[in-house]
Amino acid sequence: DEARAEGATAFDFTEVEAGVDEMHHVADGYDADILLRWGDKLFADSPDFDPKNQTAAAQEKLFGYNNDFVGFIPLEGNPDHGLLVVNHEYTNAELMFPAFASIVKEKVTKDGKEVEEEKVTLGEYTKDLVDIEMAAHGGTVIEIRKVNGKWQPVLDGKYNRRITLNTEMQLSGPVAGHDRVKTPSDPTGKKVFGTVNNCAGGVTAWGTYMMAEENFNGYFGGELADDHPEFKQLKRLGAPGGQYEWSKFYDRFDVSKEPTEANRFGWIVEVDALDPTSVPKKRTALGRFKHEGCESIVNKDGRVVLYTGDDERYDYVYKFVTKGTYNPDDRSANMDLFDEGTLYVAKFDEDGTVTWMPLVHGEGPLTAENGFASQADVLIDTRLAADALGATKMDRPEDIQPNPKTGKVYVMLTNNTKRKAEEINAANPRAKNAFGHIIEITETDGDFASLTSRWDVLLKCGDPSVAEVGASFSTATTKNGWFGMPDNCTIDADGRLWVSTDGNNEKETGRTDGVWAIDTEGGARGTSKLFFRVPVGAEMCGPCFNPTSDTFFLAVQHPGDAGLATYETPATRWPDFKDDLPVRPAVVAVTKQGGGRIG
Numbered sequence: 001d002e003a004r005a006e007g008a009t010a011f012d013f014t015e016v017e018a019g020v021d022e023m024h025h026v027a028d029g030y031d032a033d034i035l036l037r038w039g040d041k042l043f044a045d046s047p048d049f050d051p052k053n054q055t056a057a058a059q060e061k062l063f064g065y066n067n068d069f070v071g072f073i074p075l076e077g078n079p080d081h082g083l084l085v086v087n088h089e090y091t092n093a094e095l096m097f098p099a100f101a102s103i104v105k106e107k108v109t110k111d112g113k114e115v116e117e118e119k120v121t122l123g124e125y126t127k128d129l130v131d132i133e134m135a136a137h138g139g140t141v142i143e144i145r146k147v148n149g150k151w152q153p154v155l156d157g158k159y160n161r162r163i164t165l166n167t168e169m170q171l172s173g174p175v176a177g178h179d180r181v182k183t184p185s186d187p188t189g190k191k192v193f194g195t196v197n198n199c200a201g202g203v204t205a206w207g208t209y210m211m212a213e214e215n216f217n218g219y220f221g222g223e224l225a226d227d228h229p230e231f232k233q234l235k236r237l238g239a240p241g242g243q244y245e246w247s248k249f250y251d252r253f254d255v256s257k258e259p260t261e262a263n264r265f266g267w268i269v270e271v272d273a274l275d276p277t278s279v280p281k282k283r284t285a286l287g288r289f290k291h292e293g294c295e296s297i298v299n300k301d302g303r304v305v306l307y308t309g310d311d312e313r314y315d316y317v318y319k320f321v322t323k324g325t326y327n328p329d330d331r332s333a334n335m336d337l338f339d340e341g342t343l344y345v346a347k348f349d350e351d352g353t354v355t356w357m358p359l360v361h362g363e364g365p366l367t368a369e370n371g372f373a374s375q376a377d378v379l380i381d382t383r384l385a386a387d388a389l390g391a392t393k394m395d396r397p398e399d400i401q402p403n404p405k406t407g408k409v410y411v412m413l414t415n416n417t418k419r420k421a422e423e424i425n426a427a428n429p430r431a432k433n434a435f436g437h438i439i440e441i442t443e444t445d446g447d448f449a450s451l452t453s454r455w456d457v458l459l460k461c462g463d464p465s466v467a468e469v470g471a472s473f474s475t476a477t478t479k480n481g482w483f484g485m486p487d488n489c490t491i492d493a494d495g496r497l498w499v500s501t502d503g504n505n506e507k508e509t510g511r512t513d514g515v516w517a518i519d520t521e522g523g524a525r526g527t528s529k530l531f532f533r534v535p536v537g538a539e540m541c542g543p544c545f546n547p548t549s550d551t552f553f554l555a556v557q558h559p560g561d562a563g564l565a566t567y568e569t570p571a572t573r574w575p576d577f578k579d580d581l582p583v584r585p586a587v588v589a590v591t592k593q594g595g596g597r598i599g
């Protein structure tokens, strides 16, 4: 590596050809093996997957749907044996349930003419189907082990666990017990069941599994009068979104019946993966919004710094700094670090400074006169508080990843096609930003808790051969190497950046999503190479290395979801390719043939 010529890339794999088909593709010389599919057994007593006769009870013991974040927690420091923690973000009913969706013709008016169009519609929901959806959400903790060079789940692992909508959780931190989180079934304001829409996440230095609740608004139905005290903040979050039918069967998901239940979602959940009976905690000090992820790092002074993005057009980038410090010798002393500390929101100034503004009750505009009567109000209404502080409105902040080797932090901004020319700023430099960009934050003197940092645009994404796109990949980047819509990302053991994408599709770009390796240092900065691509209709999630970076875990989410896709008509039957099995989201374990570091 040291001998690398100036300007040469830090990655020496042979790039995958970009394109679209029913298969996944990995760089030559690597194996990409299916590790866990929706419906796979997680326990010794799990039932067989029976897709034509699904039940919620079976789904509670099987791998969930739409794997997103993947984390690896080594057991006794072993890079080849540990716990895989996986978020199950959402469900695709049309692909999950047999004979439920149908393709119908619909008359629509286009350019003043009436034309017929085909579309997928869902059948009538039953409570049983809703219960299966609830059991397919949440997360999985499963012991995995490498045996003869291949990873396999350990079905009798004592840590194995499914987390679903039925899992009891605790609200902890400043909001716990507040009137605004009390409900008819929970007068304590501390006990919540379940978590939803867990997109990206994180694993802490003390081996807990962090699950970010993202688009929780979509699970709530009903209506709230516009003079209801919760109306304004719920509207700011797009709630009730009504994308699911859960409110028909469960009053808590109907805001007209239980208007405070939605205040118990939109948090970051911390799970002690080493205790399968532990009650996961919703860490309210970290704020409430559409958290994409929650990656953290132990700062040089021992405090823990957590980065989290709010994935909505014109929403914000946040970081949280704990009050206490990490104790490497006493795991239990770290378990509630995220209950006390300061949440900051970022202002990206035109001169390249980031100012981290504290969201603290009583400071600046965050006072009772402005509707924030306590720190609980600041945290429940985080978006409104950040609006009041004048944070920089970003192009959909997704995963944010600190790099322990360089002290830099990478912010994925996936896209914002609505940004107008007059709304451009230095940190969001393109109008109609269809392909997104990546910002690199340089924390002052490697101090992640720093309240002022510097920032740069690492990459403006999109096809560099189309001038009006304005992409900024290096000229060494091939036609396979460019991408749009950065979403999740990770840093390998050598401090190198890998980015996975969401939204590249056959119609617009002639290529699927995938994972790209990106040079950030030296003369090759801005060079990107395609390492893996997903089958048609999927997005790429996960990316996670084991500690020695000789395994790369990747999550293929919603494969087959393209065109008029239903259970009967998926765009691919990946990964089984059997007529009697549905297409299935799955986690893939990538290893190098003959062993060795990835990439």
Ligand code: FEO
Residues within 6 Å of the ligand: 089, 199, 200, 214, 292, 311, 398, 487
């Ligand atoms: Fe679940 Fe922000 O993507």
Ligand code: CA
Residues within 6 Å of the ligand: 398, 414, 487, 502
């Ligand atoms: Ca996304």
Ligand code: CA
Residues within 6 Å of the ligand: 200, 293, 295, 399, 400, 401, 488, 489, 490
């Ligand atoms: Ca990440």
Ligand code: CA
Residues within 6 Å of the ligand: 199, 487, 502, 539, 541
């Ligand atoms: Ca995503």
